[in-house]
Amino acid sequence: MKTHAQLWNICMDIYREMFRKSTPKANIELLIKSGEAEKPNFFMKYYLNIAKQEAIVEKHIKKNKLKKMEAQKIRFNIYLGSSPIVSKIFKEMIK
Numbered sequence: 001m002k003t004h005a006q007l008w009n010i011c012m013d014i015y016r017e018m019f020r021k022s023t024p025k026a027n028i029e030l031l032i033k034s035g036e037a038e039k040p041n042f043f044m045k046y047y048l049n050i051a052k053q054e055a056i057v058e059k060h061i062k063k064n065k066l067k068k069m070e071a072q073k074i075r076f077n078i079y080l081g082s083s084p085i086v087s088k089i090f091k092e093m094i095k
Contacts, residue, residue, distance in 0.1 A: 002070050011077050014060050019051060022046040022084040037082070046084035053083060 002010075012028070019026040024047055030039040057078055061071045 002064070002066065007070060007073055007077075010060055010064055010074060011081070014056055014074070014078055014079075015083065016049055017056050018078075018083055019062075020050040021052060021056070043066075043082040044085050047052060047083040048086070050086040053078075053086065 011093070013026045019028045024046065028037070031042065036042055057075060059076060066074065
């Protein structure tokens with residue numbers, strides 16, 4: 001069983017990859033250090049379609065050999081967390 005810290009590190013790896021592949025591209029570490037990630041809904045400036053997000057999440061789940069409950073925790077945190085938005089239409093609406 002992975003510790004909370006290990007699961008959080010996996011989440012951060014997923015966020016790093018998602019924001020690196022989003023439009024526009026971003027470095028989540030720099031967003032955190034600059035304070036940008038503290039702003040409400042900061043992640044809504046970035047787009048990455050759901051199929052790509054799911055592929056990234058599943059790749060990390062498999063790579064880290066997570067148990068079913070651990071995988072669910074990761075999915076829950078990523079999809080309800082600060083991942084890039086999945087709808088171009090919604091992104092256009094909030095400009």
